[in-house]
Amino acid sequence: MALTKEEVEKVALLARLRLSPDELELMTTQLNKIVEYVEQLREVDTTDVEPLAHPLPVTNVFRRDEVRPSLPREEALRNAPDHDDEFFLVPPVLE
Amino acid sequence: MSTTTDVAPYTVVIGLEVHVQLLTQSKLFCACRNRFGDPPNTNVCPVCLGMPGVLPVMNRQAFELALRAAVALNCKIARFTKWDRKNYYYPDLPKNYQISQYDLPFSSDGYLEIPVEGGTKRVGIIRVHLEEDAGKLLHGEGGKRSQVDLNRAGTPLLEIVTRPDMNSPAEARTFLEELRLLLRYLEVSDCNMQEGSLRCDANINLHVHHNGEIIATPIVEVKNMNSFRAVERAMAYEMERQYEEWKRTGARLGEVPKETRGWDENRNITVSQRRKEEASDYRYFPEPDLVPVTVTEEELERVRESIGELPAQRRLRFISGYALPEYDARVIVEQGKKFADYFERVARGLEHAKNASNWMLQDVLRTLNERGWTIEEFPIAAEKLCDLIRRVERREVNTHAAREVFAEMLEGGGDPGEIIERKGLAMVSDEDALRQVVAAVLDKNPKVIEDFKKKKGKKRAQVAGFVRGLVMRETRGKADASLVEKLVNEMIVERAGVGFDS
Numbered sequence: 001m002a003l004t005k006e007e008v009e010k011v012a013l014l015a016r017l018r019l020s021p022d023e024l025e026l027m028t029t030q031l032n033k034i035v036e037y038v039e040q041l042r043e044v045d046t047t048d049v050e051p052l053a054h055p056l057p058v059t060n061v062f063r064r065d066e067v068r069p070s071l072p073r074e075e076a077l078r079n080a081p082d083h084d085d086e087f088f089l090v091p092p093v094l095e
Numbered sequence: 096m097s098t099t100t101d102v103a104p105y106t107v108v109i110g111l112e113v114h115v116q117l118l119t120q121s122k123l124f125c126a127c128r129n130r131f132g133d134p135p136n137t138n139v140c141p142v143c144l145g146m147p148g149v150l151p152v153m154n155r156q157a158f159e160l161a162l163r164a165a166v167a168l169n170c171k172i173a174r175f176t177k178w179d180r181k182n183y184y185y186p187d188l189p190k191n192y193q194i195s196q197y198d199l200p201f202s203s204d205g206y207l208e209i210p211v212e213g214g215t216k217r218v219g220i221i222r223v224h225l226e227e228d229a230g231k232l233l234h235g236e237g238g239k240r241s242q243v244d245l246n247r248a249g250t251p252l253l254e255i256v257t258r259p260d261m262n263s264p265a266e267a268r269t270f271l272e273e274l275r276l277l278l279r280y281l282e283v284s285d286c287n288m289q290e291g292s293l294r295c296d297a298n299i300n301l302h303v304h305h306n307g308e309i310i311a312t313p314i315v316e317v318k319n320m321n322s323f324r325a326v327e328r329a330m331a332y333e334m335e336r337q338y339e340e341w342k343r344t345g346a347r348l349g350e351v352p353k354e355t356r357g358w359d360e361n362r363n364i365t366v367s368q369r370r371k372e373e374a375s376d377y378r379y380f381p382e383p384d385l386v387p388v389t390v391t392e393e394e395l396e397r398v399r400e401s402i403g404e405l406p407a408q409r410r411l412r413f414i415s416g417y418a419l420p421e422y423d424a425r426v427i428v429e430q431g432k433k434f435a436d437y438f439e440r441v442a443r444g445l446e447h448a449k450n451a452s453n454w455m456l457q458d459v460l461r462t463l464n465e466r467g468w469t470i471e472e473f474p475i476a477a478e479k480l481c482d483l484i485r486r487v488e489r490r491e492v493n494t495h496a497a498r499e500v501f502a503e504m505l506e507g508g509g510d511p512g513e514i515i516e517r518k519g520l521a522m523v524s525d526e527d528a529l530r531q532v533v534a535a536v537l538d539k540n541p542k543v544i545e546d547f548k549k550k551k552g553k554k555r556a557q558v559a560g561f562v563r564g565l566v567m568r569e570t571r572g573k574a575d576a577s578l579v580e581k582l583v584n585e586m587i588v589e590r591a592g593v594g595f596d597s
Binding site: 056076 | 119120121126127128134135136137138139140141144152153154155157158175177182183184185186199232233234239240241242243244245374377381383385386387388389456
């Protein structure tokens with residue numbers, strides 16, 4: 001089942017990627033190759049096989065509810081493209 | 096419930112999606128503090144900022160609290176549960192995915208019983224799951240830049256989804272009140288809507304009764320309701336709006352895409368928002384950074400035992416065990432666990448628990464409201480208040496004087512017995528002494544008897560009431576009120592030479 005250009009466009013939109021027509025063409029081809037590759041797994045009979053929730057045979061990893069120091073705010077904000085020393089700043093978001 | 100009159104030939108159908116923040120010390124997947132109101136971006140670390148290469152580790156207490164809530168909501172608890180990534184882009188979500196639960200939530204299929212007219216109603220719970228909260232966006236004036244505070248990002252959040260079992264705006268509100276009471280009792284969440292620790296969206300549509308057919312209208316999701324009152328009002332508005340829309344368009348469920356509307360508090364209307372993205376657009380997939388959690392029967396048993404008595408059970412016990420009227424039981428339990436505990440400590444030492452209830456619902460509650468106190472800040476120990484009310488029961492002080500003692504205890508502490516002694520407030524119930532007081536009052540006010548003779552019926556009772564007031568003043572409020580009533584009536588009739596009815 002090949003992916004259409006429209007489907008790739010939709011996925012790109014959801015991932016907030018802007019693709020040029022050439023890139024869209026390229027991505028559609030490449031994504032189809034990847035999907036095709038993964039499709040090989042269909043050959044395996046998975047009847048009566050529980051879906052895998054996690055590759056590790058480990059469960060119940062918890063930590064205690066204890067507070068430890070957070071980052072100093074200057075550190076937290078340091079890599080941000082824009083900030084006002086208190087908040088991260090982003091382009092206006094309209095509800 | 097169902098409104099099938101000429102006025103509204105439809106039944107309204109409401110389901111709620113409630114998010115509550117859990118009362119943990121730290122966040123769900125990292126050790127940053129989980130606290131409302133701290134300076135922006137001071138409770139953040141590489142994990143909750145979504146830095147590359149970090150690993151989330153689940154907070155055991157968060158899972159415990161989630162279990163406690165789900166068990167109390169009568170849910171089935173999954174023996175095996177896992178977390179998933181919900182992918183979407185928004186500036187309040189630094190990882191660009193939210194760790195949530197998709198196909199294997201830790202609990203499902205429960206219910207909460209809510210009080211309704213003439214009994215209770217069961218509202219089904221589809222699922223309860225544990226996820227992380229997002230940060231907070233502030234939209235500054237002028238709209239140049241939006242500010243992002245990530246203190247809330249990664250704090251533990253419980254999502255509770257009900258079945259569409261509520262059939263009026265009032266029922267939706269009652270459900271929320273009952274849920275809040277339950278979660279507060281469990282100490283799972285403080286459920287403060289102003290601070291956002293309880294948030295609620297609603298799904299609502301109508302079943303229109305039309306020409307013998309029941310037509311379901313399109314479901315609308317309503318967001319942006321910031322109080323229980325707002326929920327009730329938004330539902331009432333939406334109900335009527337949908338009916339008008341149905342009359343205009345005739346649109347049925349499934350014929351138009353699901354609509355999201357926001358409640359506009361100032362205008363008292365709902366306003367259409369973006370079209371709801373399909374669930375598959377979130378491209379859920381299993382969270383590889385977290386291992387699954389299993390729950391054993393022993394653990395569940397321990398949780399069940401730790402829960403103890405729930406508010407609904409407590410109300411019933413107050414009615415049957417303490418012989419309280421339903422109203423008293425409801426209001427006492429509504430004030431929270433600590434308040435109800437205090438009531439019980441007072442009531443246990445008394446002849447009639449209703450006396451404790453009266454004091455709690457009047458004097459104590461009024462004081463708490465006036466001074467903005469919680470019951471834990473209330474300065475009179477339960478044992479002292481019990482001592483005072485017991486003295487009223489035993490007719491050592493009358494209620495009027497007891498209120499004076501109460502006020503004194505409130506300000507200066509102290510012991511009821513000692514205050515009564517020191518201020519000379521012990522009840523005067525010596526019949527001869529009181530008879531002399533009444534006689535003196537009548538001697539001093541000869542007009543009273545003339546009045547009594549002139550008046551008829553109820554007016555005569557008023558004259559007697561006036562005399563009782565004078566006697567109480569004379570005894571500085573300490574006289575045995577029922578004895579005073581008896582003596583005043585007797586002596587007025589004696590002096591006037593006419594009875595109350597003649």
